[in-house]
Amino acid sequence: MTSMLEVALACTARGWHVFPCKPKSKIPATRNGFKDASVDEAQVRAWWERSPDANVAIACGPSRLAVLDIDEGPVQSAEELRAWMASAGLPPTYTVRTGRRVDKKTGEPAFGAQLYYEGAIPDVGLWRLAGGSGQVKSLGGYVMAAGSIHPDSGEAYEVISSSTVAFTPEVVRQLKTGEREALKVVAGKKIPDGAGRHHAMTSVAGGLRAKGLDGEAIYEALVPINPAMCEVPISDDDLKAIAYGVARRYPAGETDPEVVIGKAKEPKEPVDWRTRYATSEQFRDVLPPSFLIRDFLEDGSITAIGAPVAQRKSIVVANVIHALLTGEPLFGHFEVLKRPARILYLCPEMGLVDIASRFKKLGLDSYVGESLFIRTMDDPKLSLTELDEELPGALLILDTITRFVEGNQNDAGDMAKFADLNYAIKRRGATLLLLHHAIKGTGGSMTLDNALRGSTELAAFVTCVWSTQLQDIDAPHTTPSNLKCVKQRGFASEPFQVSCDESFRMTMLGTMGAIKTQKQVSSEAALAEILKHSPDMGLLKLRDALKAAGHKRGVKWIAAAKVAAGGTGVTLTG
Incomplete structure (x- = not known):
């Protein structure tokens, strides 16, 4: 028998954000309901370890789902549902039969279904289409x-079509909340099913809350009101959800929540300002950062690598890919803790021939098409919005982001839109690794200000930024590379150097301060030879003497080197 934890993890594997509801209930078990929904495996396991029988709810908005919930119509079986979908112009898609089995109004057997579509839209309170009716649960809702x-039947929701989730069709996007009959609550006349029972009961609950009642007292008061006011009484679970929901959203003594009577309008609920901020439960349940590669690449993060043109950032990424696919430590140093479900490498700045040559030398060709998926400049342009089922659990690499920004990378507004797109991809369960060019003319400086070209919006929205540069730009094929984390979150890392061999494998050499380049060693030897004959020569003359010997060094470097050699390093002239 499948456990609820397995149900939840199967949903997150699809990129669907889940949260627990009370066992055999639609009532959220977390304080903020669908706003707490997550795809983080550790968080999901923690929830269901605390309550193994909790129902699994899917928050539609962050999961990019529009779920067409059909409650009424000419549908009493899976076959009739398929016929109705064809008549309504709805494409086949992943479909779930709800647990509802009996029509409360008639006592007859009932058949409810939910059609899952990819592409969130505003919720629709009551739609009518081809003789059927129901709701669309999406940006503001959730489904079981x-x-x-x-909660009523004790029956399980079950998959009746495991088809691929289709994109939200235009016929669904065009659905609008229909007009209900005018709702008149009068003594002796009960509200029919589908005519606004929940809105009317919410209004009553709001009045009780205004009188200072708490959730339990509101519920107890609504129990006798329910059958007296509704032709088909609201389910006990829904009644509790109304009572406790109103108590949670509105401080005691507040004015009743507004409910529109007459032609249906979407009710606009007042917002408790506290919901804008992190809760104590969220702080309690927060987990420490987890890594794909310890202290280098955080799981679920948006990490950037910045470098001047032609200074090995793509080779650094090739080594990251090698480590994650093989499980070998990155640069022979950083431990691989978790491998992504797949790696998506989008590189419209290089052709397939160049990438294939590099990856074959690294021994990665056997992974292509299995766990490594590559697009190059030889392929048609791909918009990030087209990425879909490949995202959950993936590492998405953009090399470079210049090819994916819609607009001007120097414009804060355009980069803010790019940031929103990255966050949307991250919410689908992907980790992002973004490559970008450094600001031109920064020399050897490795700072956050210099690491990434364009608007500062980019540096603001990413989790972590690595800067890399060749140690000696005059020896690009033999010199080591410097790497420095110029924006760190959740871990600390010292700047370090790596070598690069003919197969493009990079190996850790040590921290930057502990290693001297051949050029530096040569300059120090030349300085020592000059000081041997002229120990009292001033810094300015030493600078000129070094320059004449083919070593261009500044006075600060000369002063430090002179001190290290045993001199004072302070005389400017003489």
């Missing part, structure tokens, strides 16, 4: 996952 238990 297949495997969850219906």
Whole structure:
């Protein structure tokens, strides 16, 4: 028998954000309900370890889902549902039969279904289409996952079509909340099913809350009101959700929440300002950062690598890919803790011939098409919005982001839109690694200000930034590379140097301060020879003497080297 934890993890594997509801209930078990939904495996396991029987709910908005919930219509079986979908112009898609089995109004057997579509839209309160009706749950709603238990029937929600989730069709995007009959609550006349029972009960609950009642007291007061006011009483679970929801959203003594009577309008609920901020539960349950590669690449992060043109940032990334696919430590130093489900390498700045040559030397060709998926400049342009089922659990690498920014990378507004797109991809369960060019003319400086060209919006929204540069730009094929984390979150790293061999494998040499280049050693030897004959020569003359010997060094370097050699390093002239 499948456990609720397995149900939840199967959802997150699809990139669907889940949260727990009380066992055999639609009532959220977390303080903020669907706003707490997550795809983080550790968080999901923690929830269901605390409550193994909790129902699994899917938050539609962050999961990019629009779920068409059909409650009424000419549908009493899976076959009739398929016929109705064809008549309504709805494409085949992943479909779940709800746990509802009996029509409360008639007592007859009932058949409810939920059609999952990819592409979130505003919720629709009551739609009518081809003789059917129901709701669309999307940006502001949630649904119970297949495997969850219906509160009334005790039956499980079940998958009746495991088709690929289709994109939200235009016919669904065009659905609008229909007009209900005018709602008149009068003594002796009960509200029919589908005519606004929940809105009316919410209004009553709001009045009780205004009188200072808490959630439990509101619920107890609504229990006798429910059958007296509703032709088909609201389910006990829904009644509790109304009572406790109103108590949670509105401080005691506040004005009743506004409910529109007459032609249906989407009710606009007041917002408790506290919901804008992190809760104590969120702080309590927060987990330490987890890594794909310890102290280098955080899982679920947006990490950037910046470097001047032609200074090995793509080779650094090739080594990251090698480590994650093989499990070998990055640069022979950084431990691989978790491998992504797949690596998506989008590199529209290089052709397939060049990438294939590099990756074959690294021994990565056997992974292509299995766990490594590559697009190059030889392929048609791909928009990031087209990425879909490949995202959950993936590492997405953009080399470089210049090819994916819509607009001007120097414009804060355009980069803010790019940031939103990255966050949307991250919410789908992907880790992002962004490559970008450094600011031109920065010399050897490795700082956050210099690491990434364009608007500062980029440096602001990424989690971590690595800067890399060749140690000696005059020897690009033999010199080591310097790497420095210029924006660190959740870990600390010292700047270090790596070598690069003919197969493009990079190996850790040590920290930057502990290693001297051949050029530096040569300059120090020349300085020592000059000081041997002229120990009292001033810094300015030493600078000129070194320059004449083919070593261009500044007075600060000369002063430090002179001190290291045993001199004072302070005389400017003489």
